Amino acid sequence: MTLALGWLWRASVLGLLAFAVFGPLANLLLWAFAIQWYYPHRLPLAYGFRYWGAVFKPTSDAFASLSTSVLIATITVVVCLLLAIPAGYALSRRRLPGRGFILIILLLPQAFPSVAIYFNIARLFYKVGLNGTIAGVVLVHAAHGLVIAVWIAAAAFAAVDGELEFAARNLGASPLRTALTVTLPLAAPGLMAAAIFVFLESLDEFTGTYFVGVPDVTTLPLIMFTASLAGNYQIAAVTALILLVPSIAFMLLIERFLNTEMLAKVG
Amino acid sequence: MPDRRPLSLLLVAPALAVVLALFVYPLGYSLVSAFTARDGQPSLDNFIKTFDLYTTDIVFTLVIVAVSTALTGLFAAAIGGYLVLGAHPAAVTLLKWLYRWPLFIPFIVAAQCMRTFLAKNGMLNNTLDALGLVDVTGLSGLLDWRGIIVTFVWKETPFVALLVSGAMAALDRASIEAARNLGAGSLRILVEILLPQIAGVMTVALVLAFVTMLSVLSVPIMISGGSPTMITVDMAFRVNSYSDYGVANALGFISYLIAGLAAWIYVRHNVAGQAAE
Numbered sequence: 001m002t003l004a005l006g007w008l009w010r011a012s013v014l015g016l017l018a019f020a021v022f023g024p025l026a027n028l029l030l031w032a033f034a035i036q037w038y039y040p041h042r043l044p045l046a047y048g049f050r051y052w053g054a055v056f057k058p059t060s061d062a063f064a065s066l067s068t069s070v071l072i073a074t075i076t077v078v079v080c081l082l083l084a085i086p087a088g089y090a091l092s093r094r095r096l097p098g099r100g101f102i103l104i105i106l107l108l109p110q111a112f113p114s115v116a117i118y119f120n121i122a123r124l125f126y127k128v129g130l131n132g133t134i135a136g137v138v139l140v141h142a143a144h145g146l147v148i149a150v151w152i153a154a155a156a157f158a159a160v161d162g163e164l165e166f167a168a169r170n171l172g173a174s175p176l177r178t179a180l181t182v183t184l185p186l187a188a189p190g191l192m193a194a195a196i197f198v199f200l201e202s203l204d205e206f207t208g209t210y211f212v213g214v215p216d217v218t219t220l221p222l223i224m225f226t227a228s229l230a231g232n233y234q235i236a237a238v239t240a241l242i243l244l245v246p247s248i249a250f251m252l253l254i255e256r257f258l259n260t261e262m263l264a265k266v267g
Numbered sequence: 268m269p270d271r272r273p274l275s276l277l278l279v280a281p282a283l284a285v286v287l288a289l290f291v292y293p294l295g296y297s298l299v300s301a302f303t304a305r306d307g308q309p310s311l312d313n314f315i316k317t318f319d320l321y322t323t324d325i326v327f328t329l330v331i332v333a334v335s336t337a338l339t340g341l342f343a344a345a346i347g348g349y350l351v352l353g354a355h356p357a358a359v360t361l362l363k364w365l366y367r368w369p370l371f372i373p374f375i376v377a378a379q380c381m382r383t384f385l386a387k388n389g390m391l392n393n394t395l396d397a398l399g400l401v402d403v404t405g406l407s408g409l410l411d412w413r414g415i416i417v418t419f420v421w422k423e424t425p426f427v428a429l430l431v432s433g434a435m436a437a438l439d440r441a442s443i444e445a446a447r448n449l450g451a452g453s454l455r456i457l458v459e460i461l462l463p464q465i466a467g468v469m470t471v472a473l474v475l476a477f478v479t480m481l482s483v484l485s486v487p488i489m490i491s492g493g494s495p496t497m498i499t500v501d502m503a504f505r506v507n508s509y510s511d512y513g514v515a516n517a518l519g520f521i522s523y524l525i526a527g528l529a530a531w532i533y534v535r536h537n538v539a540g541q542a543a544e
Contacts, residue, residue, distance in 0.1 A: 010355065010358050014358065014361055014362065014365065017362070017365055017366070018365055019394070020421070021365055021366070021368050021369065021421075022368070023384055023390055023391065023394070024377070024380035024381055024383075024384040024385075024390075024421070025368070025380060026390065027380060027383045027384040027389060027390040028376075028379060028380045028383065028384075030390075031383055039388045040388065040403070042393040042396075042397065082281075083281050083282040083285060084282060086278035086279070086281070086282075087278060087279045087281070087282035087283075089278060090275040090276075090278035090279045091279065094274075094275040094278075095275065096275045096276070096279065097275075097276070102279055102283060105283060105286055105287070105291070106282065106283070106286055108286065108290055108291065109286060109290045110475070110478070111478060111526070111530065112290075112294065112478070112523060112526060113478060113481040113482040113499075113519075113522040113523065113525075113526050114482040115482055115484055115499045115502050115503070115519065115522070116297050116502060116515070116516060116518070116519025116520075116522060116523070117290060117293050117294060117297065117519075119502065119503070119506045119512070119515060120293040120294075120296050120297045120300070120512075120516070120519075121289060121293045123296075123512065124292070124293060124296065139285075139289060140289065142285065142289075143285055143286060143289035143290055146282055146285060146286060147286075150282055200371065204373035204374075204375070204376075206373070206374070206375045206484065206485050207482070207483075207484045207485070210484065210503075211503075211506070221373065221375045221485075224375060224376075224379065225375060225485060225488075225489070228378075228379050228382060228489055229488070229489070233383060236379050237379065237383075240375075240376045240379045240380070243373055243375075243376050244372060244373075244376050247371040247372050247373060247376075248368070248371070248372070250371050251367060251368070251370050251371045
């Protein structure tokens with residue numbers, strides 16, 4: 001009897017949690033496929049892909065913004081890795097004067113609320129003509145993604161076995177050659193993770209683009225935001241789903257990296 | 268061996284330059300602007316105007332972020348605790364699979380989900396109505412301060428729970444078994460043995476969550492458009508509608524102070540922790 005009660009209790013708590021986690025997502029899914037849905041109906045009256053067609057029509061704003069978003073995210077990844085690989089290498093592999101101080105500066109952007117930073121960047125960018133340009137938005141996204149990219153890159157380089165580098169040096173390889181042919185390939189999986197992370201951060205970024213991108217650069221989150229505030233829930237839901245899928249895929253993909261041993265080191 | 272330190276600095280320099288130019292410089296610019304009047308003289312005018320117009324919103328922001336952080340900590344502790352102490356492998360596996368879903372979902376997508384889920388005629392009310400628990404015609408929906416808290420907690424709990432459960436799993440199990448043998452229940456083990464040992468990780472995670480919530484613009488706009496609202500929305504409004512950077516930056520300064528308060532609690536906690544050891 002108590003056994004059954006115990007399972008009833010566990011099942012109801014897990015059921016509630018499942019409803020809390022998936023309910024909002026299910027509501028979004030319904031809106032993405034709803035063609036007709038109004039009060040007081042609990043479920044849509046007609047389903048279909050009409051709004052998917054509207055979003056993926058090559059001439060639509062949403063489709064253009066999807067290309068803009070992917071372009072910006074791709075350039076952001078390149079910029080971030082070009083900055084983070086040397087920095088992460090130096091931070092993990094070499095003696096560095098003022099290492100603690102440099103780490104603190106690199107971590108600062110995560111420690112401050114960012115809205116006020118973004119509109120001041122927009123004001124500064126306006127003076128130099130970077131407002132409303134792809135380059136301006138990429139710079140803002142790169143600065144935001146850099147913290148995590150340097151952090152992951154440093155961890156990836158720190159995990160490379162130093163003995164292998166010594167061996168390469170003993171066999172006569174120059175430091176540069178050792179770095180490029182031994183250290184870099186061994187750190188590649190970690191750097192890949194950093195790249196995916198930066199790509200997603202850029203794809204999803206809203207606040208910085210909201211201030212710096214106007215009026216000419218419109219990314220997918222901005223389209224979603226505008227559609228939602230205009231009450232255009234189907235378009236908002238479809239664009240939200242496009243943003244959602246890579247995020248969920250990433251969560252499932254890095255599941256094996258999120259093991260307890262790695263996480264124990266974070267604190 | 269030759270001194271290669273200049274080379275190391277050279278490797279870090281580009282990244283450092285980007286953070287200095289795109290974070291530290293705008294931050295300084297924002298501070299100066301907050302304390303400068305329209306005529307260019309140093310003054311506190313912006314703050315007088317800010318407190319005149321936005322005191323309610325500042326308190327509102329503080330309460331929302333504080334309550335959300337507290338609830339996030341509570342849920343994260345419960346999830347972490349069950350993952351480590353749960354006696355039923357099936358339930359533990361299911362929970363582990365369940366709780367992570369919102370982890371990487373962008374805030375703006377979370378806001379859109381909640382905007383429909385928590386609405387008067389959203390899935391939450393409709394489900395409660397279908398179960399006969401409430402009458403949907405008499406409900407108003409949760410799209411106000413409560414909706415903001417729900418969205419923040421929904422989005423931040425997986426992150427904090429992930430760090431907390433990781434730290435708990437890395438603890439020595441001997442003390443848990445000892446307490447269990449002496450007859451301690453799971454709740455007691457969680458509160459008296461697990462939580463004190465992972466308090467450091469919990470504080471770091473909650474401070475990060477706290478600062479993140481202070482930085483989100485989309486959620487308060489999309490969940491609750493009206494007044495009172497969070498100061499992030501006020502900042503965007505001052506900038507977009509009035510180009511009033513003075514007051515916007517004064518609000519920004521207040522958001523730094525609130526984040527600083529959280530960081531101070533964290534540092535104090537760490538110092539206290541080290542003194543105790």
